[in-house]
Amino acid sequence: MILIKNALNLDGFRTSILIEENRILKVQSDIKVDLPPDTIIIDASDKLAVSGFFNAHTHAAMTLFRGYQDDLSLQDWLDKIFKLEAKYVDKHMVYWCSKLACLEMVSCGTTGFMDMYFFEDEVAQSALDVGLRVVIGEGLLSFETPFCASFKEGLKKTLQLKEKYKNNPKVKVSFAPHSLYTLEKNDLEELASTIDSNDYIQIHLSENMNEVNTILSKYGQNGAFVLDEIGLLNKNTYLAHCTHLTEAEIDLISKKNAHVIHNPQSNLKLSSGIANVCKMIQKGVSVLLGTDGCASNNNLDILEELRTAALLQKLFNPSYMNAKLAVRIAQDFGGFFDVGLSEGKLADVVLFDLNAIEALPMYNPASYLSYAANSKSVDTVIIDGKIIYKNKEFTNVDVGEVKFNVAQIAKKIGSL
């Protein structure tokens, strides 16, 4: 058992949290029960305790390409990145570079993430080895990838992953068609006829105006309508970016109960635009938050992303995306995992150091998380009832080994 004593919570009250195995057993102002002698007791009187954050859209292994190609638009950037991937992406690279990403995410308070890339079995393994929850998705494209010779092969491998992880509570498997512009219609139709109603789908949609115009001229309608017509828009669909949705698309996504993943920093860096997520939320759309991959961000800091999301929406409305709403979006696990700071929920808890300079004075914890905190303020991260990170150190990962392996892989790119 773990007892977190006397922490400040998001509402500004003192609370204690008792964790048994991987679930939260009690949340009370003071917990007085007989505890087993091996209970870990954390005095959290100088800590803020919050539920873990979910990074809903990333490509973890792209840490390898951090800073390799900056200051380009999406299409120019993708041209360069696809060439790099064809040359350098393999199983070994995906494992170690995803593991580096997992370390970065945990150190920022992220306890779960959704990934789309290649060799996703390795992504799952790296997440499990560090301790994170993960939703994996083998990138499906209508051309050869570093992992698959064809779309059909990618589909087959996704089905194999689904079978492999069907009993693993920390890994979910999604179908991950990359986008409408990298997939042919017949492949999308084959995907729609392969999946069942419980399967998850993640896809990039309406990332920039170039994509919007390409889809309009190819299909004669906007992307959300194309997905709906093919049978790929439902409550288990997760749409990354959605920077340029029309009003009609927002209404359709809301009606279908699909989810939008907001990636504000990547959208800015690739000059894609600013998604009006306030409008989407007002229309009842479920909005989650993601960093996107390291090659277009260039970090995986969910706290930075949260802050950017909250600040950018001020362009549309100064008050709607308030601090509490921004935090809620960053903590939304999108229905994948039942995480939260209440009794019976899965125990993902992040403790922030209230002695940090940027934490003083403390009037409003949600304001602090949205506008002042940074990843250096994260002190302890508990995932699934296990302490993964304590006093800003990993408890069970050889960080030096991860850094060494990534550096060895990066040396090959350095020789380009």
Ligand SMILES: [Zn+2]
């Ligand atoms: Zn992406």
